[in-house]
Amino acid sequence: MLRTEGVYMRFGGLTAVADLNVEIDKGEIVGLIGPNGAGKTTAFNTVTGVYRPSEGTVRFKGRDITGKKPHEITKRGIARTFQNIRLFKDMSVLENVLVACHLRLGAGVAACTLHLPGYLKKEREARAFAEGLLDSVGLRSLADEPATSLPYGKQRRLEIVRALATKPELLLLDEPAAGMNPQESLELMEFIHRIRDEYDLTILLIEHHMQVVMGVCSRMYVLDYGVTIAHGGPEQIQKDPKVIEAYLGVD
Amino acid sequence: MKIPNKAKTALALAAGAALIAVADASLGPFAVRILNLSAIYVILALSLNLLNGFTGLFSLGHAGFMAVGAYVSALLTMSPAQKDMNFFLTPIVPWLREVQLPFLAALLVAGLCAALVGLLIGAPALRLRDDYLAIATLGFAEIIRVLITNAQPLTNGAQGLKAIPKYSTTWVVWGAAAAAAAFLVLLLRSSYGRTIKAVRDDEIAAEAMGVNVFRVKVTSFVISSFWAGVGGALLGHMITTIDPKMFTLMLTFNILLIVVLGGNGSITGSILGAIIVTVLMEALRFLDMPMNLLFIRTQGLPGLRMVIFSLILMIVVLYRQKGLMGTNEFSWDALSSLARRLGRKGGK
Numbered sequence: 001m002l003r004t005e006g007v008y009m010r011f012g013g014l015t016a017v018a019d020l021n022v023e024i025d026k027g028e029i030v031g032l033i034g035p036n037g038a039g040k041t042t043a044f045n046t047v048t049g050v051y052r053p054s055e056g057t058v059r060f061k062g063r064d065i066t067g068k069k070p071h072e073i074t075k076r077g078i079a080r081t082f083q084n085i086r087l088f089k090d091m092s093v094l095e096n097v098l099v100a101c102h103l104r105l106g107a108g109v110a111a112c113t114l115h116l117p118g119y120l121k122k123e124r125e126a127r128a129f130a131e132g133l134l135d136s137v138g139l140r141s142l143a144d145e146p147a148t149s150l151p152y153g154k155q156r157r158l159e160i161v162r163a164l165a166t167k168p169e170l171l172l173l174d175e176p177a178a179g180m181n182p183q184e185s186l187e188l189m190e191f192i193h194r195i196r197d198e199y200d201l202t203i204l205l206i207e208h209h210m211q212v213v214m215g216v217c218s219r220m221y222v223l224d225y226g227v228t229i230a231h232g233g234p235e236q237i238q239k240d241p242k243v244i245e246a247y248l249g250v251d
Numbered sequence: 252m253k254i255p256n257k258a259k260t261a262l263a264l265a266a267g268a269a270l271i272a273v274a275d276a277s278l279g280p281f282a283v284r285i286l287n288l289s290a291i292y293v294i295l296a297l298s299l300n301l302l303n304g305f306t307g308l309f310s311l312g313h314a315g316f317m318a319v320g321a322y323v324s325a326l327l328t329m330s331p332a333q334k335d336m337n338f339f340l341t342p343i344v345p346w347l348r349e350v351q352l353p354f355l356a357a358l359l360v361a362g363l364c365a366a367l368v369g370l371l372i373g374a375p376a377l378r379l380r381d382d383y384l385a386i387a388t389l390g391f392a393e394i395i396r397v398l399i400t401n402a403q404p405l406t407n408g409a410q411g412l413k414a415i416p417k418y419s420t421t422w423v424v425w426g427a428a429a430a431a432a433a434f435l436v437l438l439l440r441s442s443y444g445r446t447i448k449a450v451r452d453d454e455i456a457a458e459a460m461g462v463n464v465f466r467v468k469v470t471s472f473v474i475s476s477f478w479a480g481v482g483g484a485l486l487g488h489m490i491t492t493i494d495p496k497m498f499t500l501m502l503t504f505n506i507l508l509i510v511v512l513g514g515n516g517s518i519t520g521s522i523l524g525a526i527i528v529t530v531l532m533e534a535l536r537f538l539d540m541p542m543n544l545l546f547i548r549t550q551g552l553p554g555l556r557m558v559i560f561s562l563i564l565m566i567v568v569l570y571r572q573k574g575l576m577g578t579n580e581f582s583w584d585a586l587s588s589l590a591r592r593l594g595r596k597g598g599k
Contacts, residue, residue, distance in 0.1 A: 086455060102462065109470050113441060
């Protein structure tokens with residue numbers, strides 16, 4: 001599904017990500033973990049086109065997507081959420097999701113402004129689709145509320161729903177459990193499993209909550225100072241001396 | 252009795268049209284001119300608000316696009332004889348001398364030319380953000396003005412154009428204002444309009460949701476330029492003389508004032524703001540005249556009304572940054588809830 005081949009990301013003299021080789025198969029939930037500043041979000045940004053990698057290639061479904069613009073990559077089927085929630089703050093919950101639907105709407109500025117019949121039909125379908133999505137995550141009753149008025153946990157959920165509205169095949173979640181209490185984290189784990197099955201997704205997630213990562217991911221990559229120091233299943237990672245050293249510090 | 256909101260809106264629009272008809276028939280030429288000037292400012296404010304309020308692009312280039320529209324429409328509607336009269340220093344280029352289009356066609360071409368210039372300027376300038384974009388657009392507007400001043404055989408340079416046909420009647424300008432408002436309402440309520448607002452709220456998130464941010468910005472800039480061109484053209488056909496010195500930053504600033512006072516990001520705010528500011532500009536003219544206040548007699552103080560405007564702007568910036576309407580739009584439900592609230596307060 002997704003494969004990065006020797007991806008390097010350098011900012012001046014700093015190498016934020018070095019020789020990243022991630023491979024994810026269809027339907028997997030894979031974790032990307034590591035201490036603060038290990039380069040996890042940078043790795044995400046190279047995949048989603050926010051940064052152009054200094055070296056290496058990113059392949060999605062076998063096709064080279066290195067250096068493509070973020071919106072082109074989203075169009076190809078990779079959607080993401082953000083570490084610090086980035087909702088459209090002056091818009092309602094439903095509108096936030098509808099913005100993401102525009103990509104698949106296939107109506108240009110003229111068709112939209114003139115409200116041509118073809119556009120109106122697609123707009124109705126998009127609305128029904130967005131409402132269905134909100135319904136499936138229990139946000140339907142809040143559809144007309146301003147997005148930023150939602151409690152934190154629900155904003156996170158809305159961000160994921162908004163990403164789903166682009167109809168992705170691969171979903172990248174950047175710290176979905178950040179700031180959540182244990183109860184909410186548990187619910188989130190279930191939620192991630194559920195959307196994977198329901199929408200036939202492949203998921204790559206960055207996470208600090210060990211409980212979440214171990215509970216939800218089948219495999220994980222561990223980054224430290226931009227270098228991949230370990231890779232494998234949860235048990236294997238928990239025992240890996242390098243990982244323990246990176247997280248706890250060992251003399 | 253409950254009247255559906257759509258019927259209320261239709262009634263209000265009809266009442267507005269009737270009011271304009273009555274005003275057009277009964278008011279003197281000076282008052283009608285102010286009425287029509289309001290309509291032109293409505294168009295200009297709406298087009299600037301699309302950029303500043305809805306797309307989140309701080310542009311100061313409006314006067315430039317207005318100049319393009321005003322010159323194109325003026326040159327296309329004047330007869331060859333009128334052009335000869337204007338171009339007495341340097342003769343006009345022959346191909347332009349012969350062209351003469353009907354007014355509506357010329358107006359459309361004027362808008363399209365302004366839009367084209369908007370595209371040429373927007374494509375490089377929109378790679379910049381915030382203040383940098385403001386400076387760049389300001390610079391481009393000045394470049395347009397300097398080009399017009401120096402392209403003597405095309406534009407008659409600093410002498411400007413006189414005796415432009417007076418086509419901007421009440422119905423034309425208010426019709427154009429209604430068209431501009433309807434266009435923006437339809438655009439902004441559509442799916443494309445949502446992507447425009449998404450770009451304003453968060454560019455990075457919009458890009459990640461598959462919105463081609465740069466393209467949306469350029470589209471918005473081009474549409475805004477189109478309406479600025481139409482507004483400029485109508486202004487030319489109303490005052491009947493134009494020259495490059497009209498289209499300076501001051502003109503852009505006046506429109507910006509309307510957008511800010513009316514509410515950045517509100518269509519109804521821009522419409523109300525344009526009418527209020529234009530009428531006040533004239534209504535406050537007595538301040539510039541000699542005044543007889545009980546104890547003090549003032550000589551004429553030209554410019555005092557601009558002081559008042561500056562004060563109003565400062566008060567708005569200090570106490571109500573959102574302007575008259577904020578980002579809200581007029582709606583019947585909001586009006587009735589406001590009436591209810593006022594009624595309750597009065598009853599207590």
